Amino acid sequence: xxxxxxxxxxxxxxxxxxxxxxxxxxxxxxxxxxxxxxxxxxxxxxxxxxxxxxxxxxxxxxxxxxxxxxxxxxxxxxxxxxxxxxxxxxxxxxxxxxxxxxxxxxxxxxxxxxxxxxxxxxxxxxxxxxxxxxxxxxxxxxxxxxxxxxxxxxxxxxxxxxxxxxxxxxxxxxxxxxxxxxxxxxxxxxxxxxxxxxxxxxxxxxxxxxxxxxxxxxxxxxxxxxxxxxxxxxxxxxxxxxxxxxxxxxxxxxxxxxxxxxxxxxxxxxxxxxxxxxxxxxxxxxxxxxxxxxxxxxxxxxxxxxxxxxxxxxxxxxxxxxxxxxxxxxxxxxxxxxxxxxxxxxxxxxxxxxxxxxxxxxxxxxxxxxxxxxxxxxxxxxxxxxxxxxxxxxxxxxxxxxxxxxxxxxxxxxxxxxxxxxxxxxxxxxxxxxxxxxxxxxxxxxxxxxxxxxxxxxxxxxxxxxxxxxxxxxxxxxxxxxxxxxxxxxxxxxxxxxxxxxxxxxxxxxxxxxxxxxxxxxxxxxxxxxxxxxxxxxxxxxxxxxxxx
Ligand code: G6Q
Numbered sequence: 001x002x003x004x005x006x007x008x009x010x011x012x013x014x015x016x017x018x019x020x021x022x023x024x025x026x027x028x029x030x031x032x033x034x035x036x037x038x039x040x041x042x043x044x045x046x047x048x049x050x051x052x053x054x055x056x057x058x059x060x061x062x063x064x065x066x067x068x069x070x071x072x073x074x075x076x077x078x079x080x081x082x083x084x085x086x087x088x089x090x091x092x093x094x095x096x097x098x099x100x101x102x103x104x105x106x107x108x109x110x111x112x113x114x115x116x117x118x119x120x121x122x123x124x125x126x127x128x129x130x131x132x133x134x135x136x137x138x139x140x141x142x143x144x145x146x147x148x149x150x151x152x153x154x155x156x157x158x159x160x161x162x163x164x165x166x167x168x169x170x171x172x173x174x175x176x177x178x179x180x181x182x183x184x185x186x187x188x189x190x191x192x193x194x195x196x197x198x199x200x201x202x203x204x205x206x207x208x209x210x211x212x213x214x215x216x217x218x219x220x221x222x223x224x225x226x227x228x229x230x231x232x233x234x235x236x237x238x239x240x241x242x243x244x245x246x247x248x249x250x251x252x253x254x255x256x257x258x259x260x261x262x263x264x265x266x267x268x269x270x271x272x273x274x275x276x277x278x279x280x281x282x283x284x285x286x287x288x289x290x291x292x293x294x295x296x297x298x299x300x301x302x303x304x305x306x307x308x309x310x311x312x313x314x315x316x317x318x319x320x321x322x323x324x325x326x327x328x329x330x331x332x333x334x335x336x337x338x339x340x341x342x343x344x345x346x347x348x349x350x351x352x353x354x355x356x357x358x359x360x361x362x363x364x365x366x367x368x369x370x371x372x373x374x375x376x377x378x379x380x381x382x383x384x385x386x387x388x389x390x391x392x393x394x395x396x397x398x399x400x401x402x403x404x405x406x407x408x409x410x411x412x413x414x415x416x417x418x419x420x421x422x423x424x425x426x427x428x429x430x431x432x433x434x435x436x437x438x439x440x441x442x443x444x445x446x447x448x449x450x451x452x453x454x455x456x457x458x459x460x461x462x463x464x465x466x467x468x469x470x471x472x473x474x475x476x477x478x479x480x481x482x483x484x485x486x487x488x489x490x491x492x493x494x495x496x497x498x499x500x501x502x503x504x505x506x507x508x509x510x511x512x513x514x515x516x517x518x519x520x521x522x523x524x525x526x527x528x529x530x531x532x533x534x535x536x537x538x539x540x541x542x543x544x545x546x547x548x549x
Contacts, residue, residue, distance in 0.1 A: 003360065004501060005324070005368045009065050016062055017325040020054055024468045025434045028056070041311050043301050046486060048311045049473040052434045053318055053398075054326070063317040064307045070501045072313060079496070080303060082108040086266070086507035087361060093507050095269035095492075096299050098261075099292040099485070108264050120260055120274055124288075127239070127259075128280040131200065132171060138197045139233035146194045148177045149278045150187070150216045151204030153512065154267025155241070156180040157349050158488075159204075159278045161342035162271060162291065165484055168339075168408040169283040176282045179220075182212035187219055196227040196237070202278055203240045206267055208247035211519065217251065241274040266507050268350050269492060287481045294485025302493045312490050315400075315472065316497025322398045322470070323369045332390070332399035333376030336426045339479050340402060344376035347491055354495045354506035361503050370502045380425045390433060391465055399433075399471045401426055402487065406478045426473075436467020 004010055029035055029051075039051035039060075055063075067073075079085050082092040092108040097117055105112035130136040134143030149159060160178040163170065170176075177190040191199075201220050205213045224237055235254040241261070242248050248258045259274035271279070272292060280288040298312070307313050322328040331351075333344040355371030377385065379401070390397055403426050407419040437445075442463040446456050474490075476483045499506030522543065525532045531544045 003364070003366065003368075004066075004070060004503060007069055009062065009069050010324075013062050013066065013321075013325055016059060017321075020056060020059060021326075025052060025054060025470070026436065026467055028054075029434070041309055041314065043305075043311055044297060044486060045477045045483060046311070046490075047473070047475040048314070049475070050314060050318060052430060053321075053470045053472070054468070055318070055321070059321065060308060060314075063321060066320070066501065067307050067313060067317060067497070070503070072316075072497050072500045073307070075500045076303065076493075076496070080106075080299075082106055082113075082264075085505075087505055088508045088510070089263075091507070092264040093266065093269075094264040095266065095272055098265065098272035099295040099299065099489075101293060101296045113262070113264070116260075116262075121289075124259060124274065124277055124280050125285040127257075128277065128285050128288075131281050132174065132284060134173075136200075137236070138199075139228050139230075139236050140197045142198050143173075144200045145173060145198040146175050146177065147200045147202060147278055147281055148179055148190050148194065148220065149202045149204055150179045150213055150220060151202075151241075151275070152180040152210060152212045153349065153353075154270050155204035155206060155210075155213065155275055157342070157346045158268070158271030159276060161340075161346040162276075162279045162484065162488075163282050164342045165337075165339040165479060166279075166283050166287065166291075166481055168479075169287050169481060171282055171284070174282060176278055178278075179216055180212070182215050184219075187216050191220070191223055196224045199224070199237060200281075201238045203238060203242075203248075203251070203253070204275055204278075205241070206243050206261070206265075206270065206275075208240070208242045208244040208251070211516070221252070239277070241277055267509075268353055269507075271488075283481065290481035291485040294480075294482035294487075295489040296485075297482075298486040298489035298493070302489070312493030313497050315490070315494040316501070318398070318470075318472070319372060319494065319498055320501050323372055326396070327369070328396045328398055329369050330373040330375060330395065330397050332382075332397050333374060333402070334379050334382055334399050334429075335376070335402040336379040336422050337402065337404050337479055338378055339408075341378045343402070344374065346488075347376075348374045350491060351495050353509050353512060355499050355502065355504055356511070357504050359504075361505050366502065366504075368502075370504060371498070379429070380422065383425065383429065387429065390469065396469055398469075400474060401430055401471055402474045404476055404479050408478065430471050430473055432465065432467070433469040433471055434467055436465035436469075437463065439464050 035051045040047060040049040079093050080096055082094055084090055084092050086093050094106060094108055094113060097106040097113050100106055106114055131144050136144060138144060156178055163176050179187045179190050203217045225231060231252055234252045235257055238253050239257040240248040240253045241259045243261055243263060245255055245258060249255050259277055261270060261273035265273045272295060276288055302310060302312050333347055335343050351374045352371055357370055358366050360366050410416060411418045439460060442460045446459050446463060451459060495506060525534060525543050532540055
């Protein structure tokens with residue numbers, strides 16, 4: 001089967017890119033005062049402004065044709081219907097069912113999964129309310145004050161990001177910790193702030209076999225038992241979020257205290273499942289359900305809106321436009337909200353683990369760029385660090401600016417001084433990245449500053465900005481659970497759209513599995529007394545150097 005870059009629409013887009021690159025964004029805005037009106041989409045309280053992209057109406061028409069050609073809508077419907085679109089693992093991809101608010105059944109393997117989803121949600125409500133109210137007691141009869149989530153990758157990044165983002169909704173009496181790294185520092189630094197009598201450990205692992213998580217879980221259990229002495233108390237201080245009942249009970253966790261999810265929930269798409277338990281405990285089940293509701297509303301938008309008005313599909317198409325036609329292969333996530341400080345690492349996993357692949361669904365080597373390198377930092381911090389490269393670097397980095405109109409915090413003059421400064425920085429950055437500063441503008445500015453003669457001539461090139469650097473602006477009212485749910489799902493479906501266009505299975509992760517496999521081969525070599533010669537000379541050299549030292 002021929003690949004998408006062999007299609008005639010791809011060739012047309014290639015040709016179109018050659019035409020459009022001759023026109024700068026500044027020129028596009030000068031010649032069309034309605035650009036903002038023409039190129040933005042509103043959905044609920046979200047505004048997606050994509051006017052600062054190197055596109056015309058024709059670009060959009062062609063990209064929509066590309067989406068149709070790749071059958072994004074058909075694949076989308078197959079996913080929601082529970083077809084096994086995760087072909088290498090023979091699994092349905094139904095994280096959407098976890099936030100489904102319709103009464104309609106969702107079927108995988110001839111079974112409506114909704115009753116079991118609802119059952120786990122009810123169990124999460126019961127348990128989180130008991131912990132939050134202090135009804136759930138530790139082994140000495142005290143209420144829980146710390147929860148320590150032990151998990152990694154998909155069993156860590158989502159809940160950690162959401163708890164950070166929704167801190168204003170968080171419990172004032174229960175502190176959440178997220179331990180993921182097998183580096184002993186991570187667990188040690190968390191437990192040194194905890195008291196075994198009032199700490200609840202949440203062992204989050206889909207497989208319950210991931211070495212980092214299990215090593216930390218056993219160490220946490222030893223730490224707890226040092227004080228509690230009796231293993232019958234484990235059930236009051238350890239719960240599990242997993243698909244593997246057998247290993248959970250072997251660990252000593254009461255299966256009553258296991259919150260289940262299923263193989264059709266991919267790790268990086270699992271925060272909506274039982275993996276969200278730390279979120280539910282920290283912000284309360286009502287707020288967790290608001291998060292689900294926001295996610296569901298974005299699902300509905302994705303499912304029912306024509307492509308031109310469909311935010312995630314348009315985001316996906318714009319990404320393809322830059323990655324494949326402009327060769328801009330990285331993408332920055334720039335949230336102007338301190339709460340979203342973990343959004344970039346979260347999306348790094350979601351996107352790069354899903355689409356960082358060179359083999360397509362048919363097992364063929366792909367000969368064009370696929371998943372972008374995702375990176376970012378919150379504004380304004382990033383401005384004082386890497387924005388230099390965004391403005392004048394030789395790499396061009398399309399960016400998403402993600403911004404709440406209102407803050408949860410009122411500080412300074414009229415209670416919004418901080419937020420106004422934040423907003424003005426966001427606006428200034430997107431505007432200047434797009435407009436740049438011409439040679440003449442730089443000269444005028446320098447002259448005004450009092451420079452003279454040769455100084456001016458040598459200084460002008462340094463103060464010139466080419467501009468023409470694309471960005472999207474994603475605005476919303478305030479960072480609420482519901483809005484956050486919409487934002488996360490918007491990115492999930494953007495990733496989906498790109499995977500379909502590139503004909504990639506976005507739902508497996510053989511690279512991650514490979515990492516787990518090779519670490520297992522190395523570990524015994526570190527414990528053996530003799531030097532190793534099992535690997536290549538560099539690997540042997542490193543292992544032996546570590547052993548000698
Ligand atoms: C996610 C990946 C990966 C996974 C971790 C943890 O999609 O599969 O990041 O979440 O490796 O796996 P467990 O939850 O099985 O411990």
